[in-house]
Amino acid sequence: MGLEQYKGDMDMCCRCSACKFIPMQKVKGLQYANACPSIAKYNFHAYSGGGRLNIGAAMLKDGMKYTDKLLDIVYNCQMCGACGVSCNYAMDMEVLEPISEFRIQCVADGKTNPALDKVIGNLRKQGSMVPGAKSQRGAWAAGLNVKDAAKEKVDVLYHVGCLTSFDKNMQKMARATVKILQKAGVNFGIFGNAETCCGGRAYQMGYPEDFLAQARKNMAMIKKAGVKTVVTGCADGYQAFKVLYDRFNLKGDLKVLHISEYIDILIRDGKLKPRRKVNMAVTYHDPCRLGRLGESWVHWEGKKIPGDRFVYDPPKPYRRGTNGVYEPPRDVLKAIPGLKLAEMTRIKEYSWCCGAGGGVSESNPDFARWTAQDRIEEAVSTGAGAIVTACPWCEKTFIEAIKDSGSNMKVYDIVEIVEKAI
Amino acid sequence: MALKKEVYKEFESVVGEENICDDPAIMPSYYNTEFAAVILPGNTAEVQAVVKLCNKHKLMFRPICTGWSGMFPKDIILLDLRRMNHIIEINEKNMYAVVEPYVISSQLQAELFKRGLNFCIKGAGTNCSAMLRGHGHMDQTTSGDDRNHLAIEWITPAGDIVRSGALGSTDDWFCGDGPGPSLRSILTSAVPPGVTPGVFTKAAVKLYHWPGPSAYSLQGVSPHYSLSEIPPNMMARYYSFPSVEKMWQAELAIGEAEISFELMGFNISMVAANITTSNEEEEETFNRLNKEVQGPGFFVIIAGNSAADFAYKKKVLEKIVSDASGKSLKAVEDPRIEGILMAQCTRISASIRETFRNGGAFNSIPIMGQRDLTIKWAIGAGKAKEPLIEKGLIVDDGGAFFGWGVEQGHLGKTEIFCKFDPQNAEAKAAVEEWQKAQNRRAFEERYFASTMGPQDKIGPALCNYDKWWSKLVKSIDPNGVSPEGGSLV
Numbered sequence: 001m002g003l004e005q006y007k008g009d010m011d012m013c014c015r016c017s018a019c020k021f022i023p024m025q026k027v028k029g030l031q032y033a034n035a036c037p038s039i040a041k042y043n044f045h046a047y048s049g050g051g052r053l054n055i056g057a058a059m060l061k062d063g064m065k066y067t068d069k070l071l072d073i074v075y076n077c078q079m080c081g082a083c084g085v086s087c088n089y090a091m092d093m094e095v096l097e098p099i100s101e102f103r104i105q106c107v108a109d110g111k112t113n114p115a116l117d118k119v120i121g122n123l124r125k126q127g128s129m130v131p132g133a134k135s136q137r138g139a140w141a142a143g144l145n146v147k148d149a150a151k152e153k154v155d156v157l158y159h160v161g162c163l164t165s166f167d168k169n170m171q172k173m174a175r176a177t178v179k180i181l182q183k184a185g186v187n188f189g190i191f192g193n194a195e196t197c198c199g200g201r202a203y204q205m206g207y208p209e210d211f212l213a214q215a216r217k218n219m220a221m222i223k224k225a226g227v228k229t230v231v232t233g234c235a236d237g238y239q240a241f242k243v244l245y246d247r248f249n250l251k252g253d254l255k256v257l258h259i260s261e262y263i264d265i266l267i268r269d270g271k272l273k274p275r276r277k278v279n280m281a282v283t284y285h286d287p288c289r290l291g292r293l294g295e296s297w298v299h300w301e302g303k304k305i306p307g308d309r310f311v312y313d314p315p316k317p318y319r320r321g322t323n324g325v326y327e328p329p330r331d332v333l334k335a336i337p338g339l340k341l342a343e344m345t346r347i348k349e350y351s352w353c354c355g356a357g358g359g360v361s362e363s364n365p366d367f368a369r370w371t372a373q374d375r376i377e378e379a380v381s382t383g384a385g386a387i388v389t390a391c392p393w394c395e396k397t398f399i400e401a402i403k404d405s406g407s408n409m410k411v412y413d414i415v416e417i418v419e420k421a422i
Numbered sequence: 423m424a425l426k427k428e429v430y431k432e433f434e435s436v437v438g439e440e441n442i443c444d445d446p447a448i449m450p451s452y453y454n455t456e457f458a459a460v461i462l463p464g465n466t467a468e469v470q471a472v473v474k475l476c477n478k479h480k481l482m483f484r485p486i487c488t489g490w491s492g493m494f495p496k497d498i499i500l501l502d503l504r505r506m507n508h509i510i511e512i513n514e515k516n517m518y519a520v521v522e523p524y525v526i527s528s529q530l531q532a533e534l535f536k537r538g539l540n541f542c543i544k545g546a547g548t549n550c551s552a553m554l555r556g557h558g559h560m561d562q563t564t565s566g567d568d569r570n571h572l573a574i575e576w577i578t579p580a581g582d583i584v585r586s587g588a589l590g591s592t593d594d595w596f597c598g599d600g601p602g603p604s605l606r607s608i609l610t611s612a613v614p615p616g617v618t619p620g621v622f623t624k625a626a627v628k629l630y631h632w633p634g635p636s637a638y639s640l641q642g643v644s645p646h647y648s649l650s651e652i653p654p655n656m657m658a659r660y661y662s663f664p665s666v667e668k669m670w671q672a673e674l675a676i677g678e679a680e681i682s683f684e685l686m687g688f689n690i691s692m693v694a695a696n697i698t699t700s701n702e703e704e705e706e707t708f709n710r711l712n713k714e715v716q717g718p719g720f721f722v723i724i725a726g727n728s729a730a731d732f733a734y735k736k737k738v739l740e741k742i743v744s745d746a747s748g749k750s751l752k753a754v755e756d757p758r759i760e761g762i763l764m765a766q767c768t769r770i771s772a773s774i775r776e777t778f779r780n781g782g783a784f785n786s787i788p789i790m791g792q793r794d795l796t797i798k799w800a801i802g803a804g805k806a807k808e809p810l811i812e813k814g815l816i817v818d819d820g821g822a823f824f825g826w827g828v829e830q831g832h833l834g835k836t837e838i839f840c841k842f843d844p845q846n847a848e849a850k851a852a853v854e855e856w857q858k859a860q861n862r863r864a865f866e867e868r869y870f871a872s873t874m875g876p877q878d879k880i881g882p883a884l885c886n887y888d889k890w891w892s893k894l895v896k897s898i899d900p901n902g903v904s905p906e907g908g909s910l911v
Contacts, residue, residue, distance in 0.1 A: 014774065023771075025640060027528040046452075068445075069448065090774035306814070308815070308843075
């Protein structure tokens with residue numbers, strides 16, 4: 001069906017520009033009212049969520065008319081879904097899905113982005129989103145006494161993710177996670193060198209077949225190992241396992257938790273006790289794919305009820321960002337003695353993207369850093385000395401933006417903060 | 423028509439290469455119109471330079487702000503004012519704010535609330551330009567129409583900068599009429615960017631006292647926002663009445679008593695749109711509430727400056743409503759619903775729900791005039807909707823109209839919608855015919871003269887204003903670079 005299935009949604013756009021801003025009731029002043037990095041940076045309406053739908057509707061009708069500008073528009077989008085949340089405060093229509101399908105169509109037509117092609121090429125060869133030899137994927141775990149989930153029976157599989165596995169600056173997150181899970185007495189394991197990419201970022205980049213290939217590999221390994229619960233340390237991985245695998249009927253009854261959710265449960269159950277004081281003032285950044293895009297997939301089939309209104313039988317459940325993971329990471333931070341949490345203006349379902357999504361960190365690193373810089377400034381405005389996130393892609397982009405700007409803001413993943421407290 | 427390379431370069435030298443585009447890929451997002459180019463000027467000087475170039479090359483141009491609606495001729499230059507998004511000044515002492523065209527109402531209002539101030543947000547919604555002229559939910563206490571614009575900075579179609587009102591002779595924005603040139607009759611045909619030729623680059627808008635909190639305390643996740651508590655000395659209610667006459671009696675009395683912060687003559691369909699988060703929920707809510715109301719009604723917000731002031735206003739309100747046999751809608755007495763409506767109707771954040779969500783599009787006839795007269799017309803316009811509702815061509819909203827008084831007075835706004843699916847050609851044609859017929863009836867029965875009515879008859883009946891306007895436009899647009907029409911929001 002592709003783009004065609006969203007014809008009605010694209011035609012529904014009333015060009016009100018709400019997609020450019022955070023939900024109107026949440027606007028707190030002139031600053032930090034933007035929701036969409038792409039329109040905020042490039043300004044032409046074509047770069048907004050609504051503009052993308054207008055283009056999709058026109059090209060669905062008249063055929064894809066490729067120009068360099070069109071591809072610039074298509075690939076300079078983090079697919080962060082903020083446009084959809086703002087639109088769906090008022091409207092019943094799909095926003096991110098047709099934008100995603102439009103990109104998929106571009107890739108299918110061979111109108112790809114060279115940087116993303118390179119990433120996908122590496123994925124096909126090495127099973128990773130980032131450069132690195134497959135045989136080294138589990139090297140970070142050396143000496144940590146972590147079980148191999150493919151060989152030993154475990155209750156929980158910790159899916160580490162590509163960036164955390166291969167980026168030397170991010171491996172600290174994996175080590176912190178291991179320490180936390182060991183401290184809580186969890187029977188967990190990893191797939192080590194056998195672990196492979198979740199495929200989520202391939203889907204964002206417009207390569208659904210590569211995503212599906214990765215999803216099938218992962219689920220085959222998980223079934224073989226008899227794993228019932230997967231914990232991810234990466235928001236992209238979380239969304240892939242929990243939402244996308246379910247969407248494509250691959251997830252089955254696998255339980256998927258983000259590490260922040262799991263730590264929250266462990267603290268509530270008394271299995272993890274953050275006792276050490278962490279005297280820091282921090283602010284929390286909601287990763288898009290843990291927050292608004294992390295809500296469960298709801299399978300729906302229905303028909304429009306004939307008549308004047310756009311009503312469906314059964315009612316159509318739109319993904320408005322309502323049920324994302326917002327409170328567990330905050331509850332974890334609040335459970336840490338000495339730590340003070342200050343909120344930014346744009347949080348939870350209307351959080352500003354870090355800039356790395358949709359392959360932008362590879363296709364246009366300047367734009368990714370520009371987006372992250374805006375977030376760092378917002379974090380500074382809270383008076384906090386550190387920004388805490390729950391995704392290595394966010395952390396990496398923030399660190400790069402800080403390096404560019406010379407800000408004193410520190411960046412941590414939530415597991416690094418918890419590690420300090422136990 | 424593509425611009426010649428050298429002409430394109432001239433525009434590019436003004437705004438920079440990243441702020442001009444003639445690529446066909448972007449045109450679907452600009453009303454599916456093949457513009458010669460879309461240009462993003464960043465300040466008044468750039469607007470002026472672009473307009474002068476348009477004159478030099480005899481190229482027509484139009485500006486837009488957030489650009490909710492618009493019909494444009496092809497091959498013209500489109501000025502997207504998105505980069506002009508600064509609040510220039512908030513003058514608390516003299517109670518005005520100066521803004522550029524792409525400051526949206528929500529941004530300005532949030533800044534004003536912090537200072538105990540407010541301004542008139544137009545019914546189009548808080549996602550639209552803060553400079554927009556027109557009417558809105560809070561007209562009782564923030565006035566409406568052209569009364570809210572003070573000094574204005576305007577680039578004429580010929581590329582001259584005109585500073586009206588106080589700005590014409592001083593650096594101050596406090597007055598639209600002097601000491602300096604008052605051009606109200608020209609400039610307020612719509613601001614901005616509107617149908618007055620040229621580009622409005624800055625405007626001062628009047629500010630008003632805001633008795634509410636510096637920011638609402640919201641809870642919940644989108645789209646389920648509600649107030650964690652009703653702010654002190656504030657109350658929202660919906661009252662229905664046994665007849666239009668009784669409703670009007672109460673509306674007049676409330677205006678005379680000057681007790682309401684907001685009196686919005688919502689019909690029950692619009693209440694349902696505001697408090698629900700999907701079409702299915704809205705339909706169910708509309709059908710339920712429609713059974714509870716006894717007839718036409720309005721929504722009221724009372725806001726006291728002290729507990730005693732609030733108690734007084736509340737008591738007077740209850741007496742007026744009782745005298746007119748009004749009945750409070752129980753659903754709105756629920757603090758959760760009351761809070762949702764209070765926030766929506768002061769931040770004006772649900773206009774899109776009220777207009778587009780049900781059917782995908784709407785046509786409306788908005789009018790300003792003597793409320794009792796325009797209400798009589800609107801009853802007829804509502805009746806005329808019934809056959810369309812029966813055929814399933816438009817959304818069943820009970821045929822209802824809505825409206826409110828301005829500045830607690832008997833003059834005000836009355837409006838009636840037809841919401842429909844724009845992909846349904848039969849529905850679209852039927853709605854356009856309804857609109858035409860009701861505008862014609864309004865003029866023929868001497869209710870009002872709409873700009874959408876029969877111009878060949880309205881012009882002569884109103885001193886041939888249209889001919890005078892044409893002559894005026896010709897004199898300020900000697901090269902004919904400013905086409906008629908444009909985006910209003």
